[in-house]
Amino acid sequence: xxxxxxxxxxxxxxxxxxxxxxxxxxxxxxxxxxxxxxxxxxxxxxxxxxxxxxxxxxxxxxxxxxxxxxxxxxxxxxxxxxxxxxxxxxxxxxxxxxxxxxxxxxxxxxxxxxxxxxxxxxxxxxxxxxxxxxxxxxxxxxxxxxxxxxxxxxxxxxxxxxxxxxxxxxxxxxxxxxxxxxxxxxxxxxxxxxxxxxxxxxxxxxxxxxxxxxxxxxxxxxxxxxxxxxxxxxxxxxxxxxxxxxxxxxxxxxxxxxxxxxxxxxxxxxxxxxxxxxxxxxxxxxxxxxxxxxxxxxxxxxxxxxxxxxxxxxxxxxxx
Numbered sequence: 001x002x003x004x005x006x007x008x009x010x011x012x013x014x015x016x017x018x019x020x021x022x023x024x025x026x027x028x029x030x031x032x033x034x035x036x037x038x039x040x041x042x043x044x045x046x047x048x049x050x051x052x053x054x055x056x057x058x059x060x061x062x063x064x065x066x067x068x069x070x071x072x073x074x075x076x077x078x079x080x081x082x083x084x085x086x087x088x089x090x091x092x093x094x095x096x097x098x099x100x101x102x103x104x105x106x107x108x109x110x111x112x113x114x115x116x117x118x119x120x121x122x123x124x125x126x127x128x129x130x131x132x133x134x135x136x137x138x139x140x141x142x143x144x145x146x147x148x149x150x151x152x153x154x155x156x157x158x159x160x161x162x163x164x165x166x167x168x169x170x171x172x173x174x175x176x177x178x179x180x181x182x183x184x185x186x187x188x189x190x191x192x193x194x195x196x197x198x199x200x201x202x203x204x205x206x207x208x209x210x211x212x213x214x215x216x217x218x219x220x221x222x223x224x225x226x227x228x229x230x231x232x233x234x235x236x237x238x239x240x241x242x243x244x245x246x247x248x249x250x251x252x253x254x255x256x257x258x259x260x261x262x263x264x265x266x267x268x269x270x271x272x273x274x275x276x277x278x279x280x281x282x283x284x285x286x287x288x289x290x291x292x293x294x295x296x297x298x299x300x301x302x303x304x305x306x307x308x309x310x311x312x313x314x315x316x317x318x319x320x
Contacts, residue, residue: 003237004031010081012036012066012074012113013088015045017199018129018189021229022085024052027060029233036066036077036088048194068109074116081122083236086113087129089166106162110170118177125180127235128170129228132187132221132286134163135246142219144282148251150185150244150290182235186228186247187221187286191304192311205308206317208254219283220257221248224299224307234294241294248286249298260302261309268309268318 009026013019014035026033037045040063049061066073068088078084089106110128117123136142137154154160167183174181189201198206228247235241261269288298312318 002030004029006030007082008032008034008080009083009085009236010034010036010074010078011085011087012068012077013086014049014063015195016087017193017195017202018186018225018228018232019085019087020048020194021225022087022232023049023061024194025226025229025233027052030060032060032062034062034064034077034081036064036074038065038067040065044196048196052194068105068112071112072116074113075119078113078116078120078123081120082124084113084117084123084126085129085232085236086110086126087232088113089129089163102162103165106166107169110166111173114170114173114177114179117179118173123179125182125236125241126174127232128167128181128183129232130167130183130185130244131163132185132246132248133160134167135185136221136286142282142284144284146284147287148221148246148248148284149287150246182241183244184228184231184235184247185244186231187223187251189223189225189228190308191225191299192307193225193315196315198317202308202312205257205305206312208258219251219253221251221286222257222301222304223247223249224304227296227298231291231294231296234296238294243290245290245294246286246288247291247296248288249304250301251283251286252301253283257301257305260305264302264306265309 004026009031011019011023011033014023015037023033023035035049040046046063064077066077117126134154135152136148137160139155154164190205193202231247258269258274262274
């Protein structure tokens with residue numbers, strides 16, 4: 001599939017979980033990709049990208065060094081590009097200095113990227129990776145009949161605040177500078193990893209299976225990383241795409257995920273772990289309607305969980 005042949009795009013934070021898959025799919029579709037990482041000389045950041053086994057990929061992938069808080073550092077990355085995918089943003093739940101570790105990189109980093117985009121007339125659209133954290137953390141009751149959609153916005157807590165403020169700043173800047181902007185809001189992202197290190201969400205799947213209490217809540221908004229990456233590309237390729245898009249395959253209690261994992265592999269999730277996790281709150285739903293307008297046919301949760309386990313084994317993160 002060569003829908004991107006002859007087109008140049010930029011991906012910020014390219015060594016991350018979602019971004020690595022985005023780079024892979026972009027190269028697979030024929031795009032030339034400019035990928036920013038904090039340190040191109042660090043093999044943990046760049047080696048897995050440079051080794052993507054795709055025809056001609058090495059000739060169509062160029063790495064750039066960039067720091068979210070360095071003003072103007074994205075100018076050379078985005079100059080001459082057809083689209084920019086801004087995925088770089090901190091994903092941490094526990095911080096000692098929320099402003100320095102979460103809010104500034106998320107908000108100032110987003111504005112730095114958009115400011116560079118505003119200088120590049122070739123750019124047709126900017127796609128930003130936001131999060132369900134800017135959607136569902138509200139005072140609205142998340143009862144069994146609640147249906148999240150793109151009209152929901154989060155009330156602030158530290159992680160949700162960084163995502164919410166960054167999105168708000170992005171929309172305001174885009175409006176003032178006539179930038180065609182789309183934001184994507186993935187939930188709890190799972191599925192195979194391409195990078196050599198564990199990211200937060202896949203690491204939490206491993207910890208939950210081990211019985212380590214690291215869950216951020218009893219209910220998760222699961223989505224496969226491959227669907228998230230594809231949605232980014234579709235959000236650029238489909239001219240009518242606009243606004244916000246929720247990306248959630250299924251809202252499920254952690255006990256449901258554990259039971260799926262146990263049925264697939266009892267050695268990974270023993271029965272006693274499943275029995276110790278009982279639903280305590282009702283689940284709600286998240287609308288798929290707008291995501292489906294991008295042509296996203298979500299990978300089922302059981303497939304995503306199975307593929308996550310197999311990847312963890314293949315990369316030697318687990319030995320049982």
